Amino acid sequence: MALGDRHQKKDVEAALKRAEAAGLKVKHEKKKHIWGYVICCPCREWVGVTCTPQNPGEEAKKVDGFIKRHRACV
Numbered sequence: 001m002a003l004g005d006r007h008q009k010k011d012v013e014a015a016l017k018r019a020e021a022a023g024l025k026v027k028h029e030k031k032k033h034i035w036g037y038v039i040c041c042p043c044r045e046w047v048g049v050t051c052t053p054q055n056p057g058e059e060a061k062k063v064d065g066f067i068k069r070h071r072a073c074v
Contacts, residue, residue, distance in 0.1 A: 009056035015063035023074030
């Protein structure tokens with residue numbers, strides 16, 4: 001992620017950093033309520049990350065679950 005592409009919620013930002021460290025691609029592409037995507041390049045699956053989640057902890061858990069499911073791909 002570029003310097004200005006940080007997520008405003010620190011729980012979600014930490015999960016996005018864990019995703020990058022696990023080898024997944026994090027793409028910031030602000031469209032409506034979507035902040036961006038976490039993409040698993042080998043299997044071409046992705047999960048959307050919202051800009052203003054109602055519960056940032058649950059949004060971070062969603063990203064962590066995606067990391068766990070796709071750790072073997074990368």
